[in-house]
Amino acid sequence: MKIIFLFLALFVPCAISQTANQLRLCLRHDPKTFDPVLVDEDAGEAIRYLTAGVLIRVNRKTQGFEPELATSWRISEGGRRIVFQLRENIRFSDGSPFSAEDVVFTFKRLMDPELHSPTGDSFRSGTGIILAKVESQSQVSLRFSAPIAGIERLFDQVAIMSSRSPQKEMAGLGPYLVSDYKPGSYVALNRNPNYWKKDTAGKRLPYIDSVRFDIQANRDIETLRLQRGEYHMISALDAEVFDRLKTDPQLRTMDAGPSYDNEIVWFNQVQRAPIPEYKKTWFRSRTFRRAISGAVNRADIARLIYRGHAEPAAGPFSAANKLWFNPKLNPDSYNPDQSIQQLRQEGFRLEKGKLFDAKGNPVEFSLITNSGNKPRARIASLLQQDLAKIGISLTIVPLDFPSLIERISRTFSYEACLLGQVNVDPDPNGQMNVWPSFATNHQWNPSQKTPETPWEAEIDRLMRAQSTSLTFELRRSSFNRVQEIACEQVPFIYLVTKNSLVSVSSHLQGVTVSALRPQLYWNVELLYFDNLGPKMRAQR
């Protein structure tokens, strides 16, 4: 009897997960909140994406805008006003009707200063507030105090909430609704019975009945369970795991090309940083930075660390960003001899394989990075050997993440830093916290009161121009110039852009990989299992 019970306990759950029309995947950690207005991290964003309805959706494949709850929209008054025509006869997951009042309610909540909504922050241009107004039952207008360039993309993050539902934020307009949550274990979503979208045959979407996110921080376990068929998809794979999964016939393991994630190095250029003055002089010298950039063998980083699943990077946006990538920029080619020449012009001299500056100081500095990140530790080792070829001694210092953040953002007690740059927003406005000299993530010299160099002043001007210009051409020309200046001045030394490496169960159909998040389930309502596909559902 015990043996039968053990058999049932071990194998029945697996059998159910195999046959039920349920999509299973992982979250790294628990969502901090289910309130879509307050979401500020990956796990919460994943739940919001699947449960929320938005006015405009960014198509993750084409990167164009698509009407969702708004059937059309019109921007007027020089970008200060937008009017939405809303879809009619739609209901929230709890059955309450959707109307213009819900949009106004959502925006009032979004801009509530008490809530400090991260999504609301994106709309706060200038000092004014958004005025949301019901024009009719199916028309709503929003007025801003200042024009916001590329405003449509911001609505992709705004989950419309019900003003009347007793379930408050748990009532949604997306394809799924949260049905169960066990902290530290899983989040279960069931199909929204009132979801408005239908397929071309007129069948109500989504095809998959439920989604289960297991909370699983261990990537090895996640991979193992994917191979056992207990999960259906995994993204952001390591190159090593990717190569291993590629041979598994039960999986479709794909290299979807460049992602939005770069590996970068920068030097500390903060004037008040507690580091020797002569080192500050090196780090603030464009020639020095360019020489270092030219001494880095990016092709080797891509080949050895990422097994060819990465590309040398030249700027903040890779070719994955179809609208804003600047194809004129090329990564610095590996040329240590040229680097030595450049350094000699600046007064440096190479003696017995060691580099000295004009005042006779040996050129050596430390590079901090976060501990426990194997690829990054390997990159640091390659940099160490590359720089040794031009006589520079590099000390690698892995630090725990809080200590590292403390050094790069508060005490500025570091010399150079190696980290990743993750771009979640394909629009240059998403870089407003990086490129302007007053920005807090202007890592090489953050939060400047006035720009300390002419080229930073020029970047400030161009970033302001792109954020207020209403035509795409003007914005593009401004941001292209920002990228060119960044390439000339190398405040960030871009190393490589990692490729999007993903793996999906071969039974799951309809998956189109995108460089933008969520990479694999952005079209979740159209995904289906080959044994329970649209045709079979229609027959049912």
Add this chain to the structure above:
Amino acid sequence: MKRVALVLVSVVFVTALAANLIAPAGYEKQFRDSPNARPSRQFPLGTDELGRDRFSRLLYGSRVSLLLAPAAAAFATLLGATLGLVAGYAGGWLEGLILRFTDLFASMPGLFLLFTLRAILPLNVSPGVSVCVTFSLLALLGWTSGARVVRAAVIQVRNSNYVLQARAMGCRPLRVLFIHIAASLRPVAATQFWLYVPVFLLAEANLSMLGLGVTEPLPSWGNLLSELQNYRAFLEAPWLLAPAVLLLIVLGSLQFLFADREVGQ
């Protein structure tokens, strides 16, 4: 068995000490055209993903681990034995004070202290200095068990006839303590030392896996073992197990030596 263990440990120690004579390449030398190479005549244990010769790294790594772990063990033993001796012999408030001090150290979260230490260390310290500091801290955190064991042993002997006789003959307390009592505690201290060595070896291995131990490009058994985090890797490349095998040989041999010594007492 003791002889076999002694020979094995000696061979490992000697090869580690002579790493610069035996190793075919420098531990940091990257053969970038031969990454992840299988064992060959040029690379007896293959290469890692940066093309570094694993055999050479194992030899140099043994030097780091085998020299610093015993050094840290000796330091911890000395510190623990001294405080244990004083506490056990003096008794009273001094014993209470030392015991509370011991409890305080024993309850310290070692990992967080190491994080903190790494964070406050100057950034430009060389990997060699960094690893010495790491082992020193391991020793500073690890002496407490030794102190308690030595104190217990001192309490047993402090009223024994030979100690009473020494005191009756006018020996000063320090002479009684460090000449008469300490001499009889040598086996206890030796036992502690041999217990500490594998503990510190494993601690360094664990710290390296967390990125806290020996920093690149310096090898140690710890950061070489971190390649085994992916269990499939060593199924496909069993030579990756070499540092684990060496660690087992050394720890096993030390246990044999230590067990034999304990029985002998």
